[in-house]
Amino acid sequence: MLDIKNLKYNNDGLIPAIIQDYQSKEVLMLAYMNQESLEKTLESKTTWFWSRSRGGLWNKGKTSGSYQTVQDLSYDCDGDALLIQVYQEGNACHTGEYSCFFNKLIKGEIPQGYKILDRLYEIITKRKE
Amino acid sequence: MLDIKNLKYNNDGLIPAIIQDYQSKEVLMLAYMNQESLEKTLESKTTWFWSRSRGGLWNKGKTSGSYQTVQDLSYDCDGDALLIQVYQEGNACHTGEYSCFFNKLIKGEIPQGYKILDRLYEIITKRKE
Known part of the structure; x- marks a missing residue:
């Protein structure tokens, strides 16, 4: 497994x-x-970040209760980005929205992935009759 | 709708x-x-990025054929990150992997989301008998 020191941190670490x-x-x-918050995340299995506005480490959920429990953690092909899959307690966004990405510039239709569930529901209902 | 000039770009734009x-x-x-690549993305509905290594704009897929067609585009609560949902032609990663995030530090079990489909399959099979 990769030593997390070898990930590519930007000029601010x-x-x-x-x-x-x-x-x-x-x-x-x-x-x-930063490297310290990633170490704390791996140890505690809850997310720790570096707050650029407050200039310090924060353990998400410590004050709000909205903890994120880490289930899966990947880094990308060039080692300069992380993808962390979590169980989210409460909401991720401080606005009270579940996700921070609630503002749209382009809005998609319902994705096919969900349409498959509708189709399965139809089939089950029909077979039940 | 937000003017994309008002998004928060970092010191490198x-x-x-x-x-x-x-x-x-x-x-x-x-x-x-950068702002120009976002404008081109919105106009063309394919993704345009700023390459930090090459120092220029690139339209993903132009040389590889692995175009990304934009279906949904959001910005986050503080306007300093974008989330773009796409149809991916071929693979996203230059290594030939579908996703760039194929290296794991923590590996999760199969998520519940997929287990639901297994359960539905069981129900359908049983009702068919």
């Missing part, structure tokens, strides 16, 4: 971390980690 | 863009856009 819901696969937020 | 498969919700890559 930070690496972006994409946080994704482990079950629904919804993307919840993007935040930044 | 860049904003991170998370690219996600619109159907499976798998996260494919993290790349960076």
Whole structure:
């Protein structure tokens, strides 16, 4: 397994971390980690970030209760981004929305993935009759 | 709708863009856009990024054929990150993997989301008998 020292941190010593819901696969937020916060995340299995505005480490959920329990953690092909799948307690966004990405510039239709469930529901209902 | 000038670009004029498969919700890559590449993305409905290594704009798929067609585009609560859901032609990663996030530090079990489909399959099979 990779030594996390060998990940590529930017000039501020930070690496972006994409946080994704482990079950629904919804993307919840993007935040930044330094090496220390990544170590704490791996140890505690809850997410620790570097707050660029407050200039300090924070354990998400410590004050709000909205903890993120880490289920799966990947890094990308060039080692300069993280993808962390979590169980999210409460909401990820400080606005009270579940995901921080609730503002749309382009809005998609219902994805095919969900349409498959509708089709399965139809089949089950029909067979039950 | 927000004027994209009002998004928060970093000191290099860049904003991170998370690219996600619109159907499976798998996260494919993290790349960076400047205002011009975001404008071109919105106009062409294919992804344009700023290459930090090559120092220029690139239209993903132009040389590889692995175009990403934009289905849904969001920005986050503080306007400093983008989430773009796409139909991916071929593979997102230059290594030949579908997603760039194929290296694991923590590996999760099969998520509940897929187990539901197994359960539905069982129900359908049973009712068919």
